[in-house]
Amino acid sequence: MLNCAVIMGRLVADPELRTTTSGISVISFRVAVDRRARQGEERQADFIDVVAWRQTAEFVSRYFRKGSMIAVQGSIQTRTYEDRNGNKRYAVEIVADNVSFCGSKAETGTAGGSARYEEPARPQSAAPAYASGSMGDFSDIQDDDELPF
Numbered sequence: 001m002l003n004c005a006v007i008m009g010r011l012v013a014d015p016e017l018r019t020t021t022s023g024i025s026v027i028s029f030r031v032a033v034d035r036r037a038r039q040g041e042e043r044q045a046d047f048i049d050v051v052a053w054r055q056t057a058e059f060v061s062r063y064f065r066k067g068s069m070i071a072v073q074g075s076i077q078t079r080t081y082e083d084r085n086g087n088k089r090y091a092v093e094i095v096a097d098n099v100s101f102c103g104s105k106a107e108t109g110t111a112g113g114s115a116r117y118e119e120p121a122r123p124q125s126a127a128p129a130y131a132s133g134s135m136g137d138f139s140d141i142q143d144d145d146e147l148p149f
Helices: 056-062
Strands: 005-011 016-019 025-034 045-053 067-082 086-103 116-117
Touching: 005 045, 016 086, 025 056, 045 056, 056 086
Parallel strands: 045 086
Antiparallel strands: 005 025, 005 067, 016 025, 025 045, 067 086, 086 116
């Protein structure tokens, strides 16, 4: 199974950092993503909800504001909840694994203009190196006590 979402767009509002009762940072924000426009048609956008946790949440809170261009990579999650009036609601959102700046230096307010924060990778079994290579891809180096470069 595969669940991977990548979007790029502008923040609709300033993101607000919150903390759970157990002290974990979380931030929710909405990204306006332009749809492909056909010739002569008016531009349209989708407004996609994103949630980020821990260091990613702190990174977004520190460096992004309303109108900032942002790239988000993560997975789509759905959930149901009850609102304050007791109505059952359904939410679809991207849980961010990585976020990156996409705008110009002046737009992002950073010196480098290309900072990025990536959540630490989840443990996975590593594939053995060169498993699909052939010995023809390598050549012997003559050992004459000198470095080959």
